[in-house]
Amino acid sequence: MKPKDVIVYNLEQALGASRCPLCHCLAAATKRYLANFLYESVNDPRIRDQLRAAGGFCREHSRVLQRMGDPLAHSIIYADLIEACCAELDQTAGDARKGHSLLRADKERACAVCQEEAAMADRYVDGLLGALRNSAFREKYRQEGCLCLPHFRQVYDRSRNNEERAFLVEVQTSYLSRLSGELKEFIRKSDYRYAHELPGTERDAWIRAVRFWVGPLDGEA
Numbered sequence: 001m002k003p004k005d006v007i008v009y010n011l012e013q014a015l016g017a018s019r020c021p022l023c024h025c026l027a028a029a030t031k032r033y034l035a036n037f038l039y040e041s042v043n044d045p046r047i048r049d050q051l052r053a054a055g056g057f058c059r060e061h062s063r064v065l066q067r068m069g070d071p072l073a074h075s076i077i078y079a080d081l082i083e084a085c086c087a088e089l090d091q092t093a094g095d096a097r098k099g100h101s102l103l104r105a106d107k108e109r110a111c112a113v114c115q116e117e118a119a120m121a122d123r124y125v126d127g128l129l130g131a132l133r134n135s136a137f138r139e140k141y142r143q144e145g146c147l148c149l150p151h152f153r154q155v156y157d158r159s160r161n162n163e164e165r166a167f168l169v170e171v172q173t174s175y176l177s178r179l180s181g182e183l184k185e186f187i188r189k190s191d192y193r194y195a196h197e198l199p200g201t202e203r204d205a206w207i208r209a210v211r212f213w214v215g216p217l218d219g220e221a
């Protein structure tokens with residue numbers, strides 16, 4: 001399969017589970033990238049040089065990587081990073097007396113996974129807009145599509161077609177009115193007069209609402 005076809009295939013597979021298909025596909029791509037890093041790149045001095053220059057991974061991706069395990073790979077990575085940190089502390093100790101910051105600020109560094117994810121997100125946003133021109137995909141998206149708010153903004157802003165934008169808004173509004181209905185149902189059943197009613201799909205709507213608002217947390221999707 002060509003890379004474009006793989007993207008459309010992955011998006012199609014991700015539809016239909018009350019989750020943002022872009023979040024799901026990007027989290028899976030990030031896990032593949034990190035697994036590849038753990039198993040193949042950790043002993044590659046060139047890649048470790050890049051990781052040192054970037055100051056390691058960001059907080060979110062460090063946690064995703066740690067949850068994947070591999071104590072030996074982590075020991076190699078962090079022994080290297082800590083050695084570089086000590087060298088940096090040594091070099092800049094003089095500057096500290098002049099009131100300079102001892103270590104470079106995090107914002108000066110760029111997590112390699114964040115950069116990879118941003119490039120991948122661009123490809124997936126384009127892939128989704130391209131796939132929506134296919135009537136079968138479009139129908140499936142109409143039934144089961146729901147983007148998190150950050151990805152909705154990204155897809156909507158990238159679209160250059162008024163009809164396409166109207167379609168995106170229509171699907172998003174329909175999803176949000178269902179979610180809002182579930183949240184209201186949860187609130188209703190929290191009233192003691194209705195507390196005896198069995199819980200339905202609304203029981204985890206609050207989790208989906210947070211995920212909709214900010215995207216997945218710590219690599220979940």
Ligand SMILES: [Zn+2]
Binds near residue numbers: 022023148
């Ligand atoms: Zn998303």
Ligand SMILES: [Zn+2]
Binds near residue numbers: 060114
């Ligand atoms: Zn990152």
